[in-house]
Amino acid sequence: MRLLVTGGAGFIGANFVHQTVRERPDVDVTVLDALTYAGDRTSLDGVAGSVRFVEGSITDADLVDGLVGESDAVVHFAAESHNDNSLDDPSPFVQTNVVGTFTLLEAVRRHGVRFHHISTDEVYGDLELDDPAKFTPDTPYNPSSPYSSTKAGSDLLVRAWARSFGVEATISNCSNNYGPYQHIEKFIPRQITNLVDGVRPRLYGAGLNVRDWIHVEDHNAAVWAILDGGRPGETYLIGADGETNNLDVVRTLLEIFGRDADDFDHVADRPGHDLRYAIDASRLRDELGWTPRYTDFRAGLEATVQWYRDNESWWRPHKAAVEAKYAATGQ
Numbered sequence: 001m002r003l004l005v006t007g008g009a010g011f012i013g014a015n016f017v018h019q020t021v022r023e024r025p026d027v028d029v030t031v032l033d034a035l036t037y038a039g040d041r042t043s044l045d046g047v048a049g050s051v052r053f054v055e056g057s058i059t060d061a062d063l064v065d066g067l068v069g070e071s072d073a074v075v076h077f078a079a080e081s082h083n084d085n086s087l088d089d090p091s092p093f094v095q096t097n098v099v100g101t102f103t104l105l106e107a108v109r110r111h112g113v114r115f116h117h118i119s120t121d122e123v124y125g126d127l128e129l130d131d132p133a134k135f136t137p138d139t140p141y142n143p144s145s146p147y148s149s150t151k152a153g154s155d156l157l158v159r160a161w162a163r164s165f166g167v168e169a170t171i172s173n174c175s176n177n178y179g180p181y182q183h184i185e186k187f188i189p190r191q192i193t194n195l196v197d198g199v200r201p202r203l204y205g206a207g208l209n210v211r212d213w214i215h216v217e218d219h220n221a222a223v224w225a226i227l228d229g230g231r232p233g234e235t236y237l238i239g240a241d242g243e244t245n246n247l248d249v250v251r252t253l254l255e256i257f258g259r260d261a262d263d264f265d266h267v268a269d270r271p272g273h274d275l276r277y278a279i280d281a282s283r284l285r286d287e288l289g290w291t292p293r294y295t296d297f298r299a300g301l302e303a304t305v306q307w308y309r310d311n312e313s314w315w316r317p318h319k320a321a322v323e324a325k326y327a328a329t330g331q
């Protein structure tokens with residue numbers, strides 16, 4: 001199988017490429033990545049000999065057409081992915097997430113290529129803290145931020161191309177990922193690298209917002225289950241029943257670092273901050289037999305802390321600039 005992976009130099013995409021090279025030696029992987037601030041070619045160093053890397057944008061129709069024409073399937077991770085950045089400047093979010101996905105869809109339509117679209121639970125908006133409900137594939141779309149609205153737009157394009165043009169497409173909407181190679185602008189690696197530097201973690205608002213954490217390896221195993229057995233036109237929700245509020249995540253990290261439980265700061269809240277996400281992954285579990293392997297969140301966090309300790313050269317060059325940007329918004 002010839003597989004085109006967009007965004008393969010980013011967090012989840014790079015982990016997907018590592019997992020694929022490790023577990024699927026019959027798959028011939030090409031990565032298409034624009035190497036934005038979020039892409040890092042060194043994240044693929046361990047698999048460089050087994051993967052073809054093409055630097056370019058998913059909005060480049062000619063480049064995309066050529067690469068899709070040489071592929072049997074496309075897994076589409078590439079995106080602008082950070083909510084806080086989308087509040088500062090939504091423009092690249094519209095370009096990459098909406099126009100880029102459209103560009104890929106037109107190419108897979110022309111060439112009759114299987115397409116899997118990676119998306120987020122944030123397209124469903126948020127839930128109340130005391131609501132027993134979780135997101136299901138039937139939950140109405142209700143995105144809050146420029147990021148989640150452009151992801152919602154891209155999902156709807158995929159649904160329309162599947163229905164109107166018969167494109168063989170599947171969609172997955174996953175909850176918050178953690179693990180190696182995550183950009184240090186994101187919550188967990190930001191706090192881990194703060195703690196490595198002896199800096200107090202930064203909690204937006206009261207810290208009661210809930211995220212449904214899943215290890216990136218479990219997300220990517222689910223993506224492979226969908227590629228192998230997913231029904232065209234279908235949406236699969238991916239989550240591992242990992243609901244935890246941000247305060248508890250920070251307290252667990254402080255404990256891992258041997259610091260006092262109150263050794264953190266509350267900072268300015270995110271405008272429009274979604275309260276709670278929660279995934280019902282029954283379809284994925286029942287139809288495709290997927291189960292998560294990383295069910296001990298604390299053990300997963302300890303391993304992730306160790307990864308950031310062992311790979312300081314990967315993140316250190318970006319730390320000062322990331323923190324300077326947050327400081328400008330009081331975060």
Ligand code: NAD
Binds near residue numbers: 035183
């Ligand atoms: P990331 O920001 O770490 O990586 C994104 C990658 O896409 C980078 O390598 C970047 O260079 C590349 N890219 C950006 N614009 C591009 C363009 N125009 N052309 C080609 N490449 C481009 O993101 P991530 O956290 O790995 O997220 C990957 C996907 O998973 C996204 O679609 C995101 O919406 C989705 N998702 C993420 C999470 C999460 O918790 N991180 C959860 C659910 C879904």
Ligand code: TDX
Binds near residue numbers: 082119121122190209
């Ligand atoms: O310093 C921080 N302090 C803090 O309290 C940061 C960076 C974040 N937060 C909070 C905001 C959120 O409630 O932590 C939570 C997680 O924040 P992010 O890591 O920015 O993730 P989130 O906004 O939930 O979105 C993530 O999950 C869904 C990914 O970035 C998205 O790409 C994905 O779609």
